[in-house]
Amino acid sequence: MKRFVGGAGDRGFRWATGSFALLLIVIVVGIGIVLWRESILSIRAFGFNFWRTSIWDPVAGNFGAAPFIWGTLYSSVLALVIATPIAIGIAIFLSELCPEWLRTPLVFLTELLAAIPSIVYGLWGIFFLIPLVRSTQSSIPAWLAEFPLFTGAPYGVSMGAAAIILAIMIVPFTSSVAREVLRSVPLSQREGAYALGATQWEATRVVLHYARVGIFGAIMLGFGRALGETMAVTMVIGNSARISWSLFEPQYTMAAVIANEFKEAADDLHLHALVEIGLVLFVITLIVNLGSRLLIWRMTREGRPRVAPQAAESAEAAA
């Protein structure tokens, strides 16, 4: 059997894998450059106002992305608020509390949820979720309907429906990564806690504290997915460019407007404005990722003595 001997083989291997890693950087930078170049008309015409103004008028050639930026961030944050407790709960149950015979089927089911194409979620949203949201809204008492979160006509298609769909879509991602992180916490942590007379709840808290960096990474993974989701959201959000706190108002997201208007955008400025929305989404995704990376970095540094290498690695992988 022939083996690579010594330096040459190692060098070749390092060179090959290194160039793959470099390719990744080239791709990210390349995407940024192309987006910039293809949106230059809009960048020149509107400058920073593009981020702030909220009129999107292809006829007059007047474009502002604020409602789309708002819609993307608001729907993703709402989805995160709904999904995080559920996902972490699932992860804790599966890694700490679940009887062995139930674990495999449950893990299989959460992973199955992750494999469903988003358009299927969208269809489910149209036929089940939207009528449900509409009837819920019709039945809330009048004094509650005055509250800014619940204003609007009972359409069904709404920010709330989009947030619920997004939450369901990100739960399996967050929970499976969080479960891996929890499983990587050394058994000695739990044993130590029990040895000190901790209850199951207290022992779980010890494990959670130990794994918090990784869990944060899992949450950010879900957030990243929510930011970019297009199909399911555009099917239920109502596609109306407006900024509102209400869960019952139809709104719009960045990914949805690109998908909707790109193919018929014949006017150059319109096209460039759509590409600039892509650029904005790209930048926001980068900022979110960098931000979470920084947070993880700070958390790992502060908690260095308590965090095992595996947990930190899982966190990094997740982020």
Added chain:
Amino acid sequence: MKLHTLRGWRLAAAGACVIALGAGVAAQKLQINGAGATFPYPIYSKWFSEYNKLHPNIEINYQSIGSGGGIRQLTNQTVFFGATDGPMTPAQLAAAPGRVLHFPTVLGAVVPIYNIPGVTGELKFSGVVLADVFLGKITRWNDAAIMKINPGVNLPSTPIAVARRSDGSGTTYIFVDYLSKVSAEFKTRVGVNTAVNWPVGLGGAGNEGVAGLVKQTPGAIGYVELIYALQNNISYGSVQNAAGEFVKATTAAVTKAAAEAVKAMPADFRVSITNAPGAGVYPISSFTWLLFYENPSNKAMAKTMVEFMQWALGDGQKFAEELGYAAVPAPVVQLELAALKKIKL
């Protein structure tokens, strides 16, 4: 088992024949690529496959990427021909590297659809009422303006939920083109384009998206292509034409709109026929166009496409009705056959 093997052999033999045939034809096969509007896609694909049966060596590929994409690809010369639901603007024509010619192929129409609890009869709409509804000025079904043109219909006070296209679309173009002609306020506040800044309403993607919103939302009104409404048995309202009659959309009423327009047909066929004058005319009608360069570099393709157009405007028109499109009226066909001679072969 035996049967299986036998069938396998037969398939293989048939396959070999096809391959041999393909290889024989491939020698002089002419492939022509086009792209554009989604609205005429069903009839274009029918035409191209029928034409391929008549002329097996000619293969015309069409990608329905949308009118905007079609115009862009034609301008960049990545396709031989384009297709659009709205005529190219002067700016777009100027941006093209050569002179572009428009040829109407069939006609379509846009119809208002609605879902009002308790109302089963057919509603009548005037242009101004439609414009005010889509501007958000008329907000309830029992508004005096709607009641006045629908005497005897028991309209509820249900709020109106406006449903419109979220994606850029030729359907939207035709609809807002009509509303802009009948309402000055609509023209200044919204204007004409494949995608516009709607003051109110919910956006659904595609005809099916709008129809879905209307079906699911009590009190909703929306607009879809006539073909879509016909194929899916969706009931729709009649619309008042320029002569004052309330006309329910049919392919005949749409063809009539084009026939009325022939008197004022510009030489380049870039004409809007919404709100056309004349009796029996359905007012929200429009041509859809194929786009060719006047002086294409590939003469073999140019000659083939001219022959194809002669066929499409002749025998090809008989496929229009069954697919829900309105045929181009004979006088317009005559003008087009003459205009085809402009293409330099």
